[in-house]
Amino acid sequence: MNALEATAVLVAGIGAGGINAVVGSGTLITFPTLLALGFPPVTANVTNNIGLVPGSLAGAYGYRRELSGQRARLLRLAAASLTGALIGAALLLGLPDDAFGVIVPVLIAVALVLVVAQPRVNAWLAARRERHHPHGGPWLWAGILAAGVYGGYFGAAQGIILIALLGIFLDEDLQRNNAAKNVLSALVNGVAALVFVIVWLTGATDISWLAVLLIALGSTVGGLLGAKVGRRLPPAALRTVIVLVGLTAIANLVTN
Template identity: 75%
Template sequence: MNLLDAAAILVAGIAAGGINTVVGSGSLITFPTMLALGFPPVVANVSNNIGLVPGSVTGAYGYREELKGQKPRLLRLGSASLIGALVGGALLLGLPSGAFDVIVPVLIALSLVLVVVQPRLQRWLLARRENHHPHGGPWLWVGVLLAGVYGGYFGAAQGIVLIGLLGIALDDELQRVNAAKNVLAAIVNGSAAVLFIGMWLLSDTRISWLAVLLVAIGATIGGLIGARVGRRIPPMALRAFIVLVGVVALYTLLF
């Protein structure tokens, strides 16, 4: 990896860390960047997942004020994220690499649809605010579990999926919902990362540790920046940028 490639991954990590904290979908920045630099898809995905963990943690820390009073909720839902992430990570490592090449373009396309429809989804959630169950309910736990499986396998836009689920089920402000989303995403990324590292120690699972380090440094910086100034970024501009990168990722994978 030359200096220019390393700089590109670092910058992508900063962008992804900030985007994950504010919206979700940061992997649509780092993952296609690594693909464009010649990383095999599974190696890129595993290395990217591990590298983004510190950014998830700093993003959650940046929303610590909004997390006050949510400990019981996060303990319950965090168990679903943990189980789902381990299942998703096991699927990633257990399925043939060719399956990843087929499944990921579909997941990226789904992620892009979620990015585009997010404003309408948020308006719908606000309109149904009075109908929210104060404690979520069993179906929310199942939904968070499935989001964890998705996040452990690939993860782009898992934050948007979580915001949608939490916003429907919880009677709370969207900023507090976003704070909870950051914690759950950190649990998913961290759990999957532990699984990937364990498999690397026990088998021939390939990880680019230099890419992990660069993404981790960038994501840590981006997570702190996203928590501070992310709400000032024009949503339309951010959404358009994510969609553009996602389209490039689709093109890279398919052609």
């Protein structure tokens, strides 16, 4: 990786960290960047996942005030995220590489639809929200489990899925749900990353540690900035960038 390529990965990491803290689609920035630099899809996904963990933690830290009073709920939901992340990581490592190349374009397309539809989804949820179990009940737990599987396998727009689930089943404002989303996303990414590192030690998968370092540095800065100033960014402009980058990722996967 030359200096220009390293700079591109670092900048992508900053963007991904900021987007993850506010929206939850940062993978659609860093993953296509790694693909464009010639990384194989599975290697790019594993490398990207590990690199984004510090950014996820930074985003959760930035929303620490909104986490007040949510400890019991998060401990309950964390079990679902943990289980889902282990299943998703196992699927990524267990399925053939060719399967990843077929499945991920579909996941990215779904993620892009969710990014575009998020304002309408949020409005629909706000109009129909009813009081539920304080911790969301079994249906929320099952939904968080499924989101964890998705996140452990790929992760793009995992945050948007979590926000939608939390909005449906909890009587909380968006910022508190976003704080919970950041914690659960960080847990999924962290657990999946631990699995990937253990498997890497056995020689069964490849990781670009330079790219991990660059994404980690960038996403940490981006996560802190995103939590601080992300609410001031024009949502339409942010979604446009994400959609363009996501379409680029689909094109790279289909043509490679």
